Amino acid sequence: MAQPAIVSKNNSRIGSKSILAEHSTQELYREILTRIGEDPDRDGLQLTPQRVENSMTFLTKGYEEDPTKILRGALFDVAYDEMVIVKDVEMFSLCEHHLLPFFGKVHVAYIPKGKVIGLSKIPRLIEVFARRLQVQERLTRQIADAIQEAVEPQGVGVVIEARHLCMMMRGVEKQHSSTVTSAMVGVFQEQKTRSEFLSLVRERTSTSF
DSSP states (O other): OOOOSSOOTTOOEETTEEGGGGSOHHHHHHHHHHHTTOOTTSGGGTTHHHHHHHHHHHHTGGGGOOHHHHHHTTEEEOOOOSOEEEEEEEEEEEETTTOOEEEEEEEEEEEOSSEEEOTTHHHHHHHHHHTSEEOHHHHHHHHHHHHHHHHOOSEEEEEEEEEEHHHHTSTTOOTTOOEEEEEEEEGGGSHHHHHHHHHHHHTTOOOOO
16 A cells, blocks of 8 residues: 555644645545555546545535524514424435435424424525534434524424435445434424324335435
């Protein structure tokens, strides 16, 4: 394997500034290619550092977006107090433990209290949190809490069904396993409301991704 060209394995520092800061992101990706035994100068890899940098910028763009601003920019006064459900929203994110994708569907419900959200804003909210390094449990909770804080409905319910490539491609290598997480806030903590939400989610919902 080729010897490292940029940093030592002990991640040595000069003062409080890391040596890594002296190098561009693309140089660091070139170093990774070298460390795994590849030649970053061969035809197929010459532009890979640039492509990976652009890809990671897109996949983590959620750090630059404000979920509260997105929701509060599309609130409407409506006299409606029944459950609103947006389900089967496609979700793609990166596991913060291995930087491998996990993907699936998100189901969101809330019961308004004088205000409703523009329907397109819920998928946008999901995108904001999904385009960060995540764990599924935290992603589920962040979506629910953001709606509760910005809209102040009677309650919010969120369910995520996802498959994780860190389980499918490595580790236990279980190809057909899926993970389901939920977050219930306000009246969705009551058994009747929770059961109604989960029943409506199951209707005509395929869990095969």
